Amino acid sequence: RAKTRGASSIQFFSANDDEAAARRHALERDLASALANDQLWLAFQPFLNLGSDRICGFEALLRWQHPTLGAIPPAEFIPIAEETGLIHGIGHWAAKTACLAAAQWPRDLRVSVNLSAVQLKDKALLDGIAMALAEAGLEPRRLEVEITESVLISDFEGAISLLQSLSFLSITVALDDFGTGFSSLTYLRKLPLSRLKIDRSFVLDMLTDADCAAIVRSLIELAHELRIKVTAEGVETPEQLDYLRRVRCDEAQGYLIGKPIRIDNIHGTAAESFGQQLNT
Numbered sequence: 001r002a003k004t005r006g007a008s009s010i011q012f013f014s015a016n017d018d019e020a021a022a023r024r025h026a027l028e029r030d031l032a033s034a035l036a037n038d039q040l041w042l043a044f045q046p047f048l049n050l051g052s053d054r055i056c057g058f059e060a061l062l063r064w065q066h067p068t069l070g071a072i073p074p075a076e077f078i079p080i081a082e083e084t085g086l087i088h089g090i091g092h093w094a095a096k097t098a099c100l101a102a103a104q105w106p107r108d109l110r111v112s113v114n115l116s117a118v119q120l121k122d123k124a125l126l127d128g129i130a131m132a133l134a135e136a137g138l139e140p141r142r143l144e145v146e147i148t149e150s151v152l153i154s155d156f157e158g159a160i161s162l163l164q165s166l167s168f169l170s171i172t173v174a175l176d177d178f179g180t181g182f183s184s185l186t187y188l189r190k191l192p193l194s195r196l197k198i199d200r201s202f203v204l205d206m207l208t209d210a211d212c213a214a215i216v217r218s219l220i221e222l223a224h225e226l227r228i229k230v231t232a233e234g235v236e237t238p239e240q241l242d243y244l245r246r247v248r249c250d251e252a253q254g255y256l257i258g259k260p261i262r263i264d265n266i267h268g269t270a271a272e273s274f275g276q277q278l279n280t
């Protein structure tokens with residue numbers, strides 16, 4: 001990449017810029033074959049239902065183990081996958097793999113899959129998801145998709161119609177990272193949402209900042225009035241969990257409950273040990 005800038009411009013780039021560009025170039029090149037080379041895998045992070053105190057599902061989170069560069073965080077490679085169009089293949093693989101995994105779990109556990117803005121614009125997405133469900137033999141009500149508002153900004157009407165088609169199939173829709181960005185209340189009114197995920201930054205500050213706590217409490221009340229469930233992200237301490245219970249949050253997710261882990265078969269392993277751990 002540095003070469004294409006021309007010899008005269010190279011002097012203006014520091015060694016760090018060159019390194020970053022070289023890394024980016026290598027990641028772009030290698031991501032194309034990462035799926036075929038078995039370098040991608042899904043980590044699963046549990047959701048705790050605060051009413052029953054039981055694990056009620058897992059979110060699938062993409063992981064890339066690069067042969068020489070090590071673990072590449074999704075925040076770094078998902079934008080690359082989006083820009084190169086690789087997100088379509090990778091996203092389909094993630095949905096299929098998540099459905100196959102969940103089909104092996106107890107039937108009261110759901111799985112959620114993150115969808116990127118680029119995927120939502122793809123006319124083939126709906127068929128792809130329906131096929132993933134059918135191949136896995138997973139009931140559609142056990143699949144949830146998580147979208148962020150970035151999905152909604154560019155093509156709101158298009159996104160609504162796709163989400164409506166998904167919910168028509170009984171797939172539920174969660175709005176991820178709510179409270180960051182613009183978080184228009186129009187989303188809550190116009191989208192077929194089953195769940196709102198309150199961003200980690202609110203959970204982080206709610207016990208030390210009274211205004212933040214007020215926002216969390218009011219968001220939960222507002223969502224409930226609209227028949228939308230609420231999941232709090234990034235719960236790391238027992239005090240945060242206690243507070244969320246008190247304000248009637250429906251579910252919690254975070255390192256306190258469980259970190260994203262590799263699980264091939266949750267039955268008899270993770271789900272039960274999480275359950276025991278939390279019930280004792």
Ligand code: C2E
Nearest residue numbers: 061062074075078094114115116234235236253254255260
């Ligand atoms: P997200 O969907 O909001 O996922 C939550 C992120 O917060 C995950 O980071 C998770 O590991 C982290 N996290 C969970 N609990 C805690 C906690 O208690 N404390 C802290 N500090 N962090 C916590 P991760 O796995 O690095 O994923 C980052 C983002 O990448 C995700 O945010 C999601 O937007 C995106 N992503 C991950 N997998 C996929 C995928 O399959 N498709 C798409 N389109 N995006 C994905």
Ligand code: MG
Nearest residue numbers: 059114146176
């Ligand atoms: Mg998510």
Ligand code: MG
Nearest residue numbers: 176177197233
């Ligand atoms: Mg999130």
Ligand code: MG
Nearest residue numbers: 177199200233
């Ligand atoms: Mg978040």
